[in-house]
Amino acid sequence: MAQPAKSEAKQIVDNGIEKGAAGLTEDRIQAVINRVIKGESGARLKVYVDTCVHCGLCSEACHYYLSHDKDPRYSPVAKVKQTLWEMIRRKGRVSVDFMRRAAEIVHTECNLCKRCAMYCPFGIDIAYLMMVVRRIVHLLGMTPQYIQDTAHSHAAVSNQMWVKPDEWPDTLQWQEEEARGEIPTLRIPLEKEGADIMYSVIGPEPKFQAQLIYQAAVIMDVAGVNWTMPATAGWDNSDMAMFTGDNEVMGRIKREHYETAARLRVRRIVMGECGHAFRSVYDVGNRWLGWRIPPIPIIHAIEFYHELLTAGKIRVAKKFKTPVTIHDPCNVVRGGGLHRMARDLAHALCEEVVEMYPNCEHNYCCCAGGGVINCGPPWKNKRIEGNRVKADQLADAKIRGAKVLIAPCHNCHSGLEDINHAYELGLDIKFFGDIIYEVMEKPEA
Amino acid sequence: MADVSRWDWEIGTKAIPFDAWKADFAWVEEPYVSPDGERIAAVVNLDDAQFSVCVNGRAWEGVFDKAWYLRFSHDGRLSALVSEDGEWTVAVDGETWPERYGYVWNTLFSADGARVAVAAQQDMAYAMVLDGVMWENRFANMTHFAISPDGRHTAATVQVKETGEADIARFQAGCYSVAVDGDAWDSVFTNVWNLAFSPDGAHLAAEVRQGLYDYTIAVDGRPWERCFSSVWQPVFHPVSGAVIAPVRLEGQWTVAADGAPIWPRRFVQVWHQQVSPDGQRLAAIVSPRYGYWTLAVDGVPWRTTVNEMVMDLRFSPDGRRLAAAAKHDGRWTLLVDDRLWSQRFDQIRPPVFSPDGRLVAAVVETEGRFGLVVDDRRLPQSYEALWQPVFSPDGTRVLVRGIEKGTYRRQVLAVDQLLA
Ligand code: SF4
Numbered sequence: 001m002a003q004p005a006k007s008e009a010k011q012i013v014d015n016g017i018e019k020g021a022a023g024l025t026e027d028r029i030q031a032v033i034n035r036v037i038k039g040e041s042g043a044r045l046k047v048y049v050d051t052c053v054h055c056g057l058c059s060e061a062c063h064y065y066l067s068h069d070k071d072p073r074y075s076p077v078a079k080v081k082q083t084l085w086e087m088i089r090r091k092g093r094v095s096v097d098f099m100r101r102a103a104e105i106v107h108t109e110c111n112l113c114k115r116c117a118m119y120c121p122f123g124i125d126i127a128y129l130m131m132v133v134r135r136i137v138h139l140l141g142m143t144p145q146y147i148q149d150t151a152h153s154h155a156a157v158s159n160q161m162w163v164k165p166d167e168w169p170d171t172l173q174w175q176e177e178e179a180r181g182e183i184p185t186l187r188i189p190l191e192k193e194g195a196d197i198m199y200s201v202i203g204p205e206p207k208f209q210a211q212l213i214y215q216a217a218v219i220m221d222v223a224g225v226n227w228t229m230p231a232t233a234g235w236d237n238s239d240m241a242m243f244t245g246d247n248e249v250m251g252r253i254k255r256e257h258y259e260t261a262a263r264l265r266v267r268r269i270v271m272g273e274c275g276h277a278f279r280s281v282y283d284v285g286n287r288w289l290g291w292r293i294p295p296i297p298i299i300h301a302i303e304f305y306h307e308l309l310t311a312g313k314i315r316v317a318k319k320f321k322t323p324v325t326i327h328d329p330c331n332v333v334r335g336g337g338l339h340r341m342a343r344d345l346a347h348a349l350c351e352e353v354v355e356m357y358p359n360c361e362h363n364y365c366c367c368a369g370g371g372v373i374n375c376g377p378p379w380k381n382k383r384i385e386g387n388r389v390k391a392d393q394l395a396d397a398k399i400r401g402a403k404v405l406i407a408p409c410h411n412c413h414s415g416l417e418d419i420n421h422a423y424e425l426g427l428d429i430k431f432f433g434d435i436i437y438e439v440m441e442k443p444e445a
Numbered sequence: 446m447a448d449v450s451r452w453d454w455e456i457g458t459k460a461i462p463f464d465a466w467k468a469d470f471a472w473v474e475e476p477y478v479s480p481d482g483e484r485i486a487a488v489v490n491l492d493d494a495q496f497s498v499c500v501n502g503r504a505w506e507g508v509f510d511k512a513w514y515l516r517f518s519h520d521g522r523l524s525a526l527v528s529e530d531g532e533w534t535v536a537v538d539g540e541t542w543p544e545r546y547g548y549v550w551n552t553l554f555s556a557d558g559a560r561v562a563v564a565a566q567q568d569m570a571y572a573m574v575l576d577g578v579m580w581e582n583r584f585a586n587m588t589h590f591a592i593s594p595d596g597r598h599t600a601a602t603v604q605v606k607e608t609g610e611a612d613i614a615r616f617q618a619g620c621y622s623v624a625v626d627g628d629a630w631d632s633v634f635t636n637v638w639n640l641a642f643s644p645d646g647a648h649l650a651a652e653v654r655q656g657l658y659d660y661t662i663a664v665d666g667r668p669w670e671r672c673f674s675s676v677w678q679p680v681f682h683p684v685s686g687a688v689i690a691p692v693r694l695e696g697q698w699t700v701a702a703d704g705a706p707i708w709p710r711r712f713v714q715v716w717h718q719q720v721s722p723d724g725q726r727l728a729a730i731v732s733p734r735y736g737y738w739t740l741a742v743d744g745v746p747w748r749t750t751v752n753e754m755v756m757d758l759r760f761s762p763d764g765r766r767l768a769a770a771a772k773h774d775g776r777w778t779l780l781v782d783d784r785l786w787s788q789r790f791d792q793i794r795p796p797v798f799s800p801d802g803r804l805v806a807a808v809v810e811t812e813g814r815f816g817l818v819v820d821d822r823r824l825p826q827s828y829e830a831l832w833q834p835v836f837s838p839d840g841t842r843v844l845v846r847g848i849e850k851g852t853y854r855r856q857v858l859a860v861d862q863l864l865a
C-alpha cells in the first residue's frame with residue numbers, strides 16, 4: 001500500500017478563517033463565546049464539561065489520533081481542551097490566534113463522527129462540544145471558506161450546490177427522458193400531490209451525479225411505488241449549515257424540506273443515500289425548529305431498499321458477483337442503527353460480503369463527514385492523512401477479497417474516493433442504488 | 446375570486462368516465478379538476494415523446510414533447526407548461542403563448558384566476574413572464590416568485606451582482622435584491638426570501654438577511670430598523686397595511702409589526718401568521734412548548750396542543766372561527782376553535798368553512814380511500830380521489846368532486862340532508 005506524501009507541517013491558510021480573523025478583537029471574541037456558552041448552550045454543555053475526568057479513554061476511538069501515531073493533540077479530549085475548556089477557563093478572553101487554531105481543530109480535525117462517545121465511560125459527546133465551538137466560529141465569521149460558501153448556497157438557492165431553480169426540474173425531466181430509453185413508460189412524477197412518497201436527494205445528485213436519480217427512478221418504477229419529487233425548493237435534504245453552526249439557515253432549509261413534503265401530502269419522505277442529511281432531518285434540524293420528531297416520517301434509502309426487497313417489490317435477477325465490503329456511515333449507523341439492515345441488503349444483493357473491521361457501530365469514519373470534506377481543497381491532504389487507519393482497514397478487507405466498497409452515503413463516497421486514490425487501494429466504490437440497479441429484474445425494453 | 450354564484454348549484458350529479466380515457470392514450474397521468482367541477486383534465490401520452498392534455502375526454506389539439514404542471518386557475522383556466530423542440534412555453538386552455546423560452550416553471554395565478562405568470566429562463570438569464578410578456582430586465586439568478594393579488598405585478602428575488610466562485614466576502618456584502626415588474630430595488634441584501642405583496646399590489650415585503658446574522662423584513666426595499674436573529678415570511682394587514690412577521694429574539698419567537706414585537710409572549714416557534722379577513726384578529730401556528738403545537742390568536746395560545754405538526758390555518762370568512770390541520774401521534778385531524786375533532790385520519794386536506802362560518806369540512810384519507818368530513822361527521826360515501834369541497838354562496842349546498850370506480854362525479858348536495 002502506498003503512503004501519500006505527508007504534507008509539510010506548514011500552516012494552511014484558509015481564506016474564510018483569515019477573513020474572520022481580520023479585524024477581530026478579543027472583546028468581540030469574548031462577547032460571542034459568553035453569549036453562546038451562557039445563552040445558547042444549556043445543561044448539556046455543563047454536564048459534559050463537569051463530568052469529564054480527563055482519563056483519555058476516548059483517544060483510541062479517534063481515527064485522527066490513531067492515524068497520527070497516537071499524537072495526543074488529536075485525542076478527542078485534547079480537542080476540547082484546546083478549544084472549549086480554555087474558552088471557559090479564560091471566561092471567553094482568548095486571542096485571535098487561539099480562535100484561528102480553534103476553527104481549524106473543530107472544522108478539520110473532527111468529523112463529529114461520535115465514535116469517541118462510545119469509548120467514554122460517561123458517554124460524553126465530544127461531537128456536540130465541537131459543534132458548540134463551530135457555532136462560536138460561525139458567529140465570529142471564521143468558518144472555512146469552502147464550507148461557508150456551501151452554507152451560502154443553502155441560503156441563496158436552498159440547496160448545497162448552487163443549483164438554480166430551473167436546473168432542478170430540468171434535470172429531472174432530462175433523467176426521465178433518458179430512463180424512457182430503458183423503460184418507455186417511466187415517469188419521474190413532479191409535484192404529484194397525495195403520492196405515498198416524496199423522494200429527496202442532495203445537491204450533488206442533480207449537479208454531478210444525475211445517473212443516481214435515473215437509477216432511483218428505475219427502482220421506483222419497477223417497484224410500482226406511488227412517488228413524487230418536488231419541482232420547487234425543498235428538494236435538497238442536505239445541510240452544511242448544520243455543520244457550520246449557522247443554525248438559522250439550518251432551520252430554514254429543514255423547514256422548507258418538511259413543509260414541501262407536507263404541501264405534497266405525502267405519507268413519508270424517502271431520502272437518498274446520504275448520511276449527514278439523515279442527521280439533520282431526524283435529529284438536529286427538526287429539533288431546532290421545535291419538531292421533536294420529524295413531522296413527516298422520513299426514512300433512509302437503506303431502509304427503503306430493504307423494505308422493497310423484503311416485500312418482493314424488487315427482485316434480484318442475478319446476484320452481484322464481485323465481492324463487496326460495506327462501509328458503515330457514522331450518521332446512519334452510530335446515529336441511526338441501520339448497520340444490520342445494510343448487511344441484510346448487501347447479502348440479498350451480492351454473492352460475497354467481506355466484512356471490514358472494526359465494523360457496524362464501531363466502524364471508522366470516512367474522515368469526510370461532519371463537513372470536513374466541504375472545507376475544500378486547502379484541507380484535502382490533511383483529511384487524507386488523518387485517516388490512514390481507514391486505508392489500513394480497507395486494505396485489509398481487500399486482502400481478504402473485497403473488490404467493491406459499498407458506501408451508502410455521499411460524503412463517505414467522496415471521502416473514500418480520496419483515500420482509495422491516495423493510498424492506491426484500487427477499490428471500486430458504489431452506492432446500494434448502483435448495485436440494485438445492476439442486479440434487479442427489469443422489464444424488457 | 447371567481448364568481449361562485451354563477452356555477453351550477455342544482456342538486457344532482459354529472460358523471461364523466463375517467464378511466465375510460467386509458468384506452469385512448471398510451472398513459473394518462475394524475476387528474477386535476479376545475480374549481481366549478483365541470484371539467485377533469487390530465488396530461489396524456491400519445492406516443493414516444495408526444496404529450497397532450499385531455500379535458501373531459503377530449504385532447505387538446507396541440508401535441509408537445511413534454512407537458513407538465515397542469516393547473517386550473519381560480520376561474521377555471523387550465524394551464525400547462527409545455528415544450529416543443531427543446532423550447533418551453535405556457536399553454537392556457539390549449540393555446541400556447543407566442544413566445545418560447547429556455548425554460549418556464551412555477552405557474553402563478555392572480556386571485557381572480559384571470560392572469561397567469563411563470564418564472565422563465567432565456568439564454569441563462571432569468572425574468573418573470575406575465576400573460577406571455579417577459580420582463581425587459583433579466584437577471585443572473587431568480588428565486589421566490591410572487592404575483593400581486595390583482596395580477597398586475599410580478600416579483601422575485603433576483604441576483605443583481607456577480608458573486609464569483611466561492612467569494613464569500615462578496616456574497617455576504619450582498620448580491621441579491623427584489624425586482625418588481627423587472628425593476629430591482631436599489632438596496633441589496635445577503636439574502637432575500639419569501640415575498641409578500643400588499644392586497645392592492647402597491648407594496649412588497651420580504652424576509653432579508655444583511656450579512657450572516659442580521660435578519661429583518663424589508664418593505665419596498667427599506668429594511669426595518671430593528672434586526673432579529675431570524676424572521677419568517679411577512680404578511681400585510683389587510684386593513685391597517687402594517688407588515689407583520691414572526692421574529693426570533695433571544696432564542697424564542699414572537700410576532701412583530703412594522704419592526705416592533707407586538708406579542709408579549711414568546712414561543713418555541715411561530716409561523717404562518719394570518720390576519721382575519723375583517724382585520725380584527727391575528728392568528729399563527731405556534732409551538733408553546735418544545736415538541737407541542739397549536740394556534741395562537743392575538744398572542745394567546747390555545748390550550749389544545751398536538752405533538753407533531755399543525756398546518757393549513759384557515760379563518761372562517763367572518764373571521765370568528767379558526768381551523769387547522771393537526772397531527773398527533775402520527776395521525777391527522779382538524780383543530781377547530783381550540784378543540785380537536787374526535788376522528789383521526791392518515792391524511793387531511795386544508796379545512797373549508799361554509800360562507801357563514803357555521804360548518805367546517807375537510808377531505809380526509811384513510812387506508813388509501815378518501816372521504817368528506819363535515820363538523821367531525823364522516824359522510825358515508827368514499828372515493829378513490831376527492832378534491833376540496835366548495836359551499837354554495839348561501840351555504841345551503843356543497844359541491845363534491847370525486848372519482849369512484851374510475852368515474853369522475855360532480856355532485857351538488859343539500860347541506861341539511863347531508864347532516865340529517
Ligand atoms: S473525529 Fe470522531 S472520534 Fe474523533 S474527536 Fe471527532 S467525533 Fe470523536
Ligand code: SF4
Nearest residue numbers: 052053055056058120
Ligand atoms: S473518555 Fe470521556 S471522561 Fe475520559 S477524557 Fe474522554 S471525554 Fe473525558
